[in-house]
Amino acid sequence: MISIKEMSERPVRLTEGHRLCAGCAEPIVAKQVLLATDKPVVVANATGCFEVSTSGFPQSAWEVPWIHTAFATTAATVSGVESAYVALKRKGRVSEDIRFVAFGGDGATYDIGLQALSGAIERGHRFMYVCLNNEAYMNTGIQRSGATQRGASTTTCPSGTCIPGKKELPKDLTKIIAAHKLPYAAQASPHNWKDLIAKAAKGFEANGPSFLNIITPCPRGWRYESADTITMAKLAVETGMWPLYEYENGKWSLTGETKRIAEGKMERRPLSDWLKAQGRFKHLLDPEWKDVVDDIQNSLDASWDELLRLTKL
Amino acid sequence: MGTEYVCSESEHSSMSMCIGASAAGARAATATASAGLAYMWEMLYIAASMRLPVVMTVANRALSGPINIHCDHSDAMGARDSGWIQIYAENVQEAYDNSIMSFRIAEDAGVKLPVMNCLDGFIVTHAIESMEPLDDEVVKKFVGDFKPLHPLLDVKNPHSFGPFDMPEYYYEHKYNQQMAMKKALEVVRQVSEEYAKISGRKYDLLECYRCEDADYVAISIGSTAGTMKQVVDDLRAEGHKVGSVKVRLFRPFPFQDIAKVLDGRKGVAVLDRALSFGAAGPLFADVRTAMFDNGSRSPAVNYIYGLGGRDVGVEDLKRVFLDLENGTAETVNYLGVKL
Numbered sequence: 329m330i331s332i333k334e335m336s337e338r339p340v341r342l343t344e345g346h347r348l349c350a351g352c353a354e355p356i357v358a359k360q361v362l363l364a365t366d367k368p369v370v371v372a373n374a375t376g377c378f379e380v381s382t383s384g385f386p387q388s389a390w391e392v393p394w395i396h397t398a399f400a401t402t403a404a405t406v407s408g409v410e411s412a413y414v415a416l417k418r419k420g421r422v423s424e425d426i427r428f429v430a431f432g433g434d435g436a437t438y439d440i441g442l443q444a445l446s447g448a449i450e451r452g453h454r455f456m457y458v459c460l461n462n463e464a465y466m467n468t469g470i471q472r473s474g475a476t477q478r479g480a481s482t483t484t485c486p487s488g489t490c491i492p493g494k495k496e497l498p499k500d501l502t503k504i505i506a507a508h509k510l511p512y513a514a515q516a517s518p519h520n521w522k523d524l525i526a527k528a529a530k531g532f533e534a535n536g537p538s539f540l541n542i543i544t545p546c547p548r549g550w551r552y553e554s555a556d557t558i559t560m561a562k563l564a565v566e567t568g569m570w571p572l573y574e575y576e577n578g579k580w581s582l583t584g585e586t587k588r589i590a591e592g593k594m595e596r597r598p599l600s601d602w603l604k605a606q607g608r609f610k611h612l613l614d615p616e617w618k619d620v621v622d623d624i625q626n627s628l629d630a631s632w633d634e635l636l637r638l639t640k641l
Numbered sequence: 642m643g644t645e646y647v648c649s650e651s652e653h654s655s656m657s658m659c660i661g662a663s664a665a666g667a668r669a670a671t672a673t674a675s676a677g678l679a680y681m682w683e684m685l686y687i688a689a690s691m692r693l694p695v696v697m698t699v700a701n702r703a704l705s706g707p708i709n710i711h712c713d714h715s716d717a718m719g720a721r722d723s724g725w726i727q728i729y730a731e732n733v734q735e736a737y738d739n740s741i742m743s744f745r746i747a748e749d750a751g752v753k754l755p756v757m758n759c760l761d762g763f764i765v766t767h768a769i770e771s772m773e774p775l776d777d778e779v780v781k782k783f784v785g786d787f788k789p790l791h792p793l794l795d796v797k798n799p800h801s802f803g804p805f806d807m808p809e810y811y812y813e814h815k816y817n818q819q820m821a822m823k824k825a826l827e828v829v830r831q832v833s834e835e836y837a838k839i840s841g842r843k844y845d846l847l848e849c850y851r852c853e854d855a856d857y858v859a860i861s862i863g864s865t866a867g868t869m870k871q872v873v874d875d876l877r878a879e880g881h882k883v884g885s886v887k888v889r890l891f892r893p894f895p896f897q898d899i900a901k902v903l904d905g906r907k908g909v910a911v912l913d914r915a916l917s918f919g920a921a922g923p924l925f926a927d928v929r930t931a932m933f934d935n936g937s938r939s940p941a942v943n944y945i946y947g948l949g950g951r952d953v954g955v956e957d958l959k960r961v962f963l964d965l966e967n968g969t970a971e972t973v974n975y976l977g978v979k980l
Contacts, residue, residue: 395801
């Protein structure tokens with residue numbers, strides 16, 4: 329793990345002046361990820377907040393080569409870039425040792441781009457895919473995605489008298505990706521930057537595809553004050569809603585606060601701390617939806633137990 | 642040769658990979674047909690708007706549904722507005738020749754647009770025909786090295802590809818694509834002339850067969866233009882003054898060439914192996930527009946034919962000319978449909 333001093337000397341790859349919202353976790357996560365390597369980097373980006381807000385023509389917040397094609401295609405696009413790199417390097421037309429990273433939101437990753445991502449991982453291209461997971465389609469106005477949590481209110485599953493927000497559980501995407509038996513996959517959170525950067529460094533150096541699923545709080549979609557983004561990320565981990573773990577060459581291991589909780593060195597915070605902190609869940613505090621909260625608690629406990637079982641294998 | 646060969650999980654991804662590879666600074670090519678082309682739809686526009694000289698062979702086949710797989714032009718005709726140059730081959734030799742020329746056309750500094758190299762599914766793709774290939778070295782010299790303008794892999798000179806365009810800029814980017822298409826008309830002609838020097842085979846935007854003194858002319862695309870030559874010979878032998886025009890370049894559309902060749906004819910039949918439902922054949926629309934512009938306005942009718950691989954033979958096509966001569970054709974006719 330490199331020091332903060334060393335990191336401070338690394339070039340800035342995503343500059344200030346982009347148009348992301350105040351309090352958005354995306355540029356924080358991206359900067360942490362991009363600090364994790366001193367190699368030249370080429371970035372691919374799915375359509376979404378991050379793409380729209382960093383690339384408005386004729387300006388660009390990117391100090392590194394950057395490509396966006398469409399919503400579903402980031403993993404396929406980076407596959408093409410990496411294949412060209414392999415061919416051109418073989419021919420001696422490119423000399424640098426380049427790293428490739430793809431950024432996509434949860435809509436681009438869990439939903440529309442899942443096929444392209446699965447294909448790219450199966451083909452074994454050497455690239456790192458980073459999911460900026462803010463748990464809904466925030467760019468288009470907070471619509472539910474396959475990553476949206478049960479009980480969260482969005483514009484396409486608004487809480488009211490009929491439904492308690494989203495009725496379904498999110499996909500467990502990190503495990504779906506791990507099922508591809510790729511060299512490296514992990515879940516991370518920007519509040520624990522040391523853990524995140526260490527994981528990104530492993531992902532960059534993996535000899536094949538790697539995947540980081542990163543909780544990326546969104547003040548607009550989650551309904552909290554924009555100053556509280558890092559607090560929300562921390563809460564997600566400390567309540568067990570977003571466990572930190574790695575899948576490395578077939579082996580599962582816990583990291584950060586998740587590991588400390590599992591080892592009994594700190595308490596897992598109650599689910600209610602998570603729900604009451606965000607406007608998207610506030611309706612769940614009404615006794616009317618107690619069954620839903622119980623369901624969320626049960627699935628949280630089941631996922632937690634399953635993860636502990638995996639990491640003890 | 643050092644080429645990377647990548648098998649994708651879908652056509653949407655294969656076109657995305659071509660875009661990524663071409664932007665990265667490599668020469669990228671792929672092939673598809675039918676539903677595969679339809680599945681690429683979104684990415685076709687993006688390849689063209691990013692001005693990437695991707696080359697793609699398309700075996701023209703019907704779109705679902707009903708699922709069919711056989712020859713017609715619905716797939717590529719549906720992609721006519723995507724910003725790709727479209728060249729159509731009559732036979733195996735032309736498909737080979739066009740694929741070599743495609744790279745030169747796509748990569749021309751004044752063009753920088755992707756090229757769709759079309760040939761009739763099954764009729765040409767699965768036919769056994771004799772053809773003359775060129776020596777690899779001759780082809781390599783003709784095609785030349787790929788010189789990307791701002792390769793993504795030039796990490797010392799970072800560029801952003803595919804940024805977000807607000808209304809202040811989008812329209813100008815689209816206008817530039819149209820200007821590149823305009824330039825492509827002359828580049829296709831130039832490259833075809835150069836190709837004649839290494840191959841002895843001369844191509845133009847259109848090919849006219851016994852048109853000089855023809856009163857009645859039929860216009861078609863692809864393998865049907867080959868059958869049409871037999872039809873013209875047969876009818877000429879019987880004293881009919883008929884000719885055939887093959888459209889080799891469909892996008893950009895050679896309006897002036899079409900208008901010129903059709904000037905003063907007694908009747909024109911436009912054969913479309915595709916149908917724009919609620920309108921007529923796509924070639925028909927463009928041919929009539931071309932004639933309107935030059936004031937010639939020969940009487941023109943449309944024949945929809947061969948959808949989903951329906952066989953079209955010499956006798957069917959003879960009827961087209963006889964209808965024209967007798968004035969018995971409707972504006973839009975459905976050749977060989979069983980009613």
